[in-house]
Amino acid sequence: MSAPLPAAPGRVWAHVGQPFAPSPYDVAVVGAGRMGAAAALFLRQQAPALRLLLVEEGGLPNEDGATILAPGVWSLSGLAPEHHGAARWTRGALQALGGTGWEARELVSLHAEPAPGRVPTAQTLARWPDMGALVNPAALPWAELDPDAGMYRPGHAALHAAQAAIRAGADLLLNTRAAPQPGGGLCLERLTVTNTHQIVTHETHLVTARAVVLAAGAKGPWLAECALGVHTRHARAYRQTPHLAVPSGAHSPVLRAGGLTLRPQHGAYTLIPPLHGRDPHGYQPSGGGLTGVPTGLRRETLEDLVALMDAVPALATEALHLGRSLADVPGAWLALPGGRADGPPTFEPLDEHTWLLLGGPHADTLGLHAARELAQAVAETLN
């Protein structure tokens, strides 16, 4: 143990008006999205003697990050059995964390073929008469219910985990870009916004840290490569989550059909389209279009939604907000652990003092478990 148990909460530097004089740390976590914030909290809980700094490029949570747009749907549906234990642990940790907006919400997945555990779609959806406006039971006649599913707000989870970490003694530095240094520690650029809305570097600092955790989402692998020269097989994909203006209620289930998730949200639905694989290096997301009509939704997602119009007729109506340009549809880059669209959250050492932590497409259901395991591994290395 390198320092006594802190008696007081950690410090927070929100903007460059607050002077920052770096002190040495044991662990620095880059990124206060849900993965980084949870890793910081678990490190404080498991190794309270380790001095910890959490660094975030934006606010809490970052408005440009994947956390704030994540669906926040927890379910075992479609998850490989070897991950069920980690999923159940994550469910408990989400509820224990508090403030995440967790609510039990059934999830109905629709299928073309019968299988054990599936019942007729029409019978399943009879409990929710409103579903008739959304789904055509004849197109996907078999349904499976996950009664243990739940919904929550990943942005709130990040916020509450970071606040709990601070209460437990972690320091937090916001609006600060961090680059790991090959020899260890971080180079920090405290950012500020000019009168002309440019983001500029106000000052730079070097901080020492015995261990650095990169929890910067899709940017993590690129940070590893650019700053440390460590090449990984991880990749990324740009996912948009369009709005479907079909009414949802306090008991409407989450729906899954053909890889698409329809999440009841704000009295309507948010669509979480399937991911098919990595986007190539150099790809710039752009609005798509079908037969000449421009939309803000990327082409591949548009094609997936078109293919589902029989099963989800509401997708063929004006209720689907396609926008006219990319900025009209919320979207974010997601890390694809292992380069796979179904890769579970993962972590790995990059060199003697740097770790990479990735959430990715299954972070809703498995993320906190991976963050906890990383915290254990880092704590064991440093203790």
Place this chain on the structure above:
Amino acid sequence: MSAPLPAAPGRVWAHVGQPFAPSPYDVAVVGAGRMGAAAALFLRQQAPALRLLLVEEGGLPNEDGATILAPGVWSLSGLAPEHHGAARWTRGALQALGGTGWEARELVSLHAEPAPGRVPTAQTLARWPDMGALVNPAALPWAELDPDAGMYRPGHAALHAAQAAIRAGADLLLNTRAAPQPGGGLCLERLTVTNTHQIVTHETHLVTARAVVLAAGAKGPWLAECALGVHTRHARAYRQTPHLAVPSGAHSPVLRAGGLTLRPQHGAYTLIPPLHGRDPHGYQPSGGGLTGVPTGLRRETLEDLVALMDAVPALATEALHLGRSLADVPGAWLALPGGRADGPPTFEPLDEHTWLLLGGPHADTLGLHAARELAQAVAETLN
């Protein structure tokens, strides 16, 4: 039958200096790559009464097309059994066509695990002592031999099929861009090159045709959508085929390892990297780089080659020509039939008078069979 059997070869318009006065056709084929040229030939053979026009945007074959860069490796290795019949038919048709440079050439596929039909790699490669410079048998210790495989030149196949079609009465219009018309027929733009190397339209024509076959490779689905408003699920991917300067001989086998094909060519090897899936709409191919070093090879392919460096140590040497920018490495857009990287060649009617014909990644082994089936379907519709 709409016209008597032609007694004479068809006409060829190679450049705008040759006056073109359109006459009515029964069938117009857009694209004289290997798929379009073969379709034209089979149509002349199966329905000699149908007046046929073959239109090509470039020369024969188009230097920017996928045909000229296609590997030209025929093999049943890794092919699903339901395609073996079509593959064997294609093999016979390639040999019957002549002029394709066909030569029997064994293909060795290397694997990490044993399976029926696999023998130790070291034992298999003992016949070719030169292979020691290329492959590390310890990394992929199990090998499967396809003794019936062959190599040929797809560009020559396209040329000879087009020439045979002309001898059988087809007309050929080169350097001409064609767009299908919603009501049937084609709009033709005869192209020429200015003193300042710009490609400009010299004159436009409308030709009537009872049936139009789009055989424009990766451009086919976009032509269908832009000109006809018909949306398909096909996609495309940009594939580069870098050069590996390791000596190959007249008997060196074709090698396959981890999805990568190494084709003996010009005394060295051409690499045909694996395809993992579609490239997104709007993607502009660009050179990649690993840990900061720029290359002409796209990043995804570079990662695949890095992953194979243990099994194929030559990939880690200067023998691999990575280039410094995209133009340094040959590459072309490939159609992905059905949007799948393993989609077999396919054809389909788009409307009452337009057909789409796609070769894609398996065109080497299955393409002529699909072209023949399309020719039958079109002939049956028109007769």
